[in-house]
Amino acid sequence: MKYSGLLRWVFTFYLVFAFYISLTFTIQFAYFEVPQQSAGAGGSSAAYWVSEAFANSSVKINTTVYEQSSRIGGRTKIIKYERDGISIPIELGASIFVDVNYYIVENAKKFGLEFMKYGEEMENSKTGIWNGDEFVFEQSSNSYWDTARILWKYGWAPIKVQNLVKEIIGKFLEEYKYDKPFTSIDSEAERLQLDKEIKFTAQYYFSELEKINQLYLKHFVEPMTRVNYAQNLAELHAMGAFISLAPQGAKSIKGGNYQLFEKFIEHSGANLKLDTKIVKVTKLKSPGGINNMKYIVKTKDGSSEEYDAIILAAPIQFTGIEFENMDFKIKEIPYITLHVTLITGYVNPAYFGRAKIDDVPEQIVTTNSEKCEFLSFAGKLQLPNGETISKLFSHQELSDEMLDRLYTSRSWTFRKVWKSYPKLLPNQTFPPLEPDENFFYINSFEPYISTMETECVSSRNIVKLLAERWDGIYLQPIKAKL
Ligand SMILES: *[C@@H]1O[C@H](CO)[C@@H](O)[C@H](O)[C@H]1NC(C)=O
Ligand SMILES: *[C@@H]1O[C@H](CO)[C@@H](O)[C@H](O)[C@H]1NC(C)=O
Ligand SMILES: *[C@@H]1O[C@H](CO)[C@@H](O)[C@H](O)[C@H]1NC(C)=O
Numbered sequence: 001m002k003y004s005g006l007l008r009w010v011f012t013f014y015l016v017f018a019f020y021i022s023l024t025f026t027i028q029f030a031y032f033e034v035p036q037q038s039a040g041a042g043g044s045s046a047a048y049w050v051s052e053a054f055a056n057s058s059v060k061i062n063t064t065v066y067e068q069s070s071r072i073g074g075r076t077k078i079i080k081y082e083r084d085g086i087s088i089p090i091e092l093g094a095s096i097f098v099d100v101n102y103y104i105v106e107n108a109k110k111f112g113l114e115f116m117k118y119g120e121e122m123e124n125s126k127t128g129i130w131n132g133d134e135f136v137f138e139q140s141s142n143s144y145w146d147t148a149r150i151l152w153k154y155g156w157a158p159i160k161v162q163n164l165v166k167e168i169i170g171k172f173l174e175e176y177k178y179d180k181p182f183t184s185i186d187s188e189a190e191r192l193q194l195d196k197e198i199k200f201t202a203q204y205y206f207s208e209l210e211k212i213n214q215l216y217l218k219h220f221v222e223p224m225t226r227v228n229y230a231q232n233l234a235e236l237h238a239m240g241a242f243i244s245l246a247p248q249g250a251k252s253i254k255g256g257n258y259q260l261f262e263k264f265i266e267h268s269g270a271n272l273k274l275d276t277k278i279v280k281v282t283k284l285k286s287p288g289g290i291n292n293m294k295y296i297v298k299t300k301d302g303s304s305e306e307y308d309a310i311i312l313a314a315p316i317q318f319t320g321i322e323f324e325n326m327d328f329k330i331k332e333i334p335y336i337t338l339h340v341t342l343i344t345g346y347v348n349p350a351y352f353g354r355a356k357i358d359d360v361p362e363q364i365v366t367t368n369s370e371k372c373e374f375l376s377f378a379g380k381l382q383l384p385n386g387e388t389i390s391k392l393f394s395h396q397e398l399s400d401e402m403l404d405r406l407y408t409s410r411s412w413t414f415r416k417v418w419k420s421y422p423k424l425l426p427n428q429t430f431p432p433l434e435p436d437e438n439f440f441y442i443n444s445f446e447p448y449i450s451t452m453e454t455e456c457v458s459s460r461n462i463v464k465l466l467a468e469r470w471d472g473i474y475l476q477p478i479k480a481k482l
Contacts, residue, residue, distance in 0.1 A: 039313070040455065041104075041453075041455035043442065044072060045103065046463060047063050048264040050463050057470075057473055063270035065268075065272045066299070072261050073093075074313075075420065077258060078091055081412065083344075083412075088381070090389065093340075097251065097452055098249050098250055103457065104452055108260050111263040113259055115251045116254045122382065125361075125362035128364050129219055129366070130364050131366070131371065137150075137220075157217075158216065161212060177478075180464075182461055185431075196238075198428075199237070201238070202238045222368050224245055225241050227366075229424060231336065231424060236424040239449060243450075277299060278300075281310060282324040284296055291437055294306050308438060316431070331429055333428070334422065335420070336420050338419075339397050340415070341416075343390050344411050346409050347408070364377040373398070373402055375394055389412075397415065421450040422447045430444055434462075446458075
């Protein structure tokens with residue numbers, strides 16, 4: 001695919017399935033102890049940051065990671081499509097990260113993992129924007145022509161939006177330069193000067209505050225928030241829209257993103273307890289412990305361990321953990337239920353009002369219209385027999401009846417439902433990041449920004465707080481630039 005520089009991003013409809021990871025883990029120190037549970041981006045990176053921050057400290061930390069399932073990865077997971085001796089890994093959950101996701105990119109490099117460019121397996125694929133009746137825009141093979149058509153139709157809107165995206169990402173990158181940890185999501189949003197972006201819906205922000213052309217919002221911006229966060233412009237905050245629009249250099253880890261999280265755990269030296277469900281956490285008075293208190297973590301098999309601090313790395317309402325002697329109230333954050341459907345088969349061009357399959361774009365995003373039966377349709381790759389493997393996102397389960405209209409034949413259909421990310425509601429009350437003393441909550445950051453990278457940002461911030469409190473060594477800020 002060729003792009004003409006300036007408007008490059010207009011065509012990059014990467015599916016920033018910006019989903020994160022869940023992990024609840026436990027750090028337990030020689031004389032300070034902490035647990036965590038459930039290991040995705042947040043939990044696994046937290047274990048790693050702890051090992052870094054306390055590597056050369058006189059305080060020795062004994063970290064335990066509790067993972068209720070039998071694997072590391074949280075909301076990243078691959079499924080292997082296997083046929084005729086070929087085996088193709090497909091990301092089912094959080095699929096891509098981008099160049100400016102420094103904690104992901106730099107650590108993946110450090111651990112020797114390889115990257116795969118988004119869409120690498122389906123070269124020369126074209127994107128179309130579907131409104132349920134017709135394509136309101138289709139990418140051609142001539143990017144100059146596409147650019148000209150867009151400018152003609154939408155004026156300066158694409159350039160204005162692109163500049164805003166740059167400005168917002170630039171502001172966010174300031175976070176990587178701070179020594180000082182933040183203590184609440186609101187204070188962090190203010191420090192980054194990115195608080196206005198969570199006060200308004202993306203619709204109000206772009207159309208009323210920034211005066212962006214309505215048609216452009218409908219045709220280009222909203223399809224991106226729909227594919228990335230399954231939310232329309234009038235539903236999510238502007239920050240969510242900006243994250244959806246920033247997919248420069250989209251990539252994933254070859255063989256599956258979960259491998260990075262496995263590496264984080266491996267290199268952290270933490271005790272890993274797979275298949276271990278925490279049922280109860282009790283706060284106890286413990287003279288001599290840190291702040292004269294301890295946490296008792298009880299698991300389903302009936303055993304219990306004592307810890308000095310806990311890092312919870314899963315959306316709290318999905319953990320089912322009972323908290324005893326802890327009087328915090330965390331407002332439940334509503335999550336989106338996302339249906340992911342993988343299909344191998346032959347797409348029916350008639351579904352899109354076309355005569356030939358070659359006339360149907362391989363990548364389809366949708367406008368906010370009742371007539372769209374799915375949020376997005378991503379062609380992943382073509383098999384030697386001409387069938388394609390595609391990934392669809394939708395709010396509801398895609399019925400066999402609907403799939404039989406969309407496909408002339410299907411040889412494989414796989415369905416998976418996720419609680420993929422929070423509803424990114426404007427003006428919401430963020431959960432506390434330290435709901436009780438030395439009890440931290442990584443996913444408090446998610447309703448602000450929900451990506452694999454920002455789970456790592458949140459976990460690193462929590463470890464900075466621990467280091468400050470317990471004589472660890474400050475994690476060095478890293479160089480981050482656009
Ligand atoms: C700990 O100290 C050693 C030796 O001084 C150094 O090589 C290493 O980078 C330090 N580790 C961290 C995480 O700072
Ligand atoms: C670390 O914690 C684990 C699990 O609680 C325990 O089995 C182990 O003995 C501890 N190690 C040290 C050095 O305290
Ligand atoms: C959020 O609160 C601000 C005032 O702080 C208000 O101006 C804005 O309209 C509110 N946004 C929504 C979507 O209600």
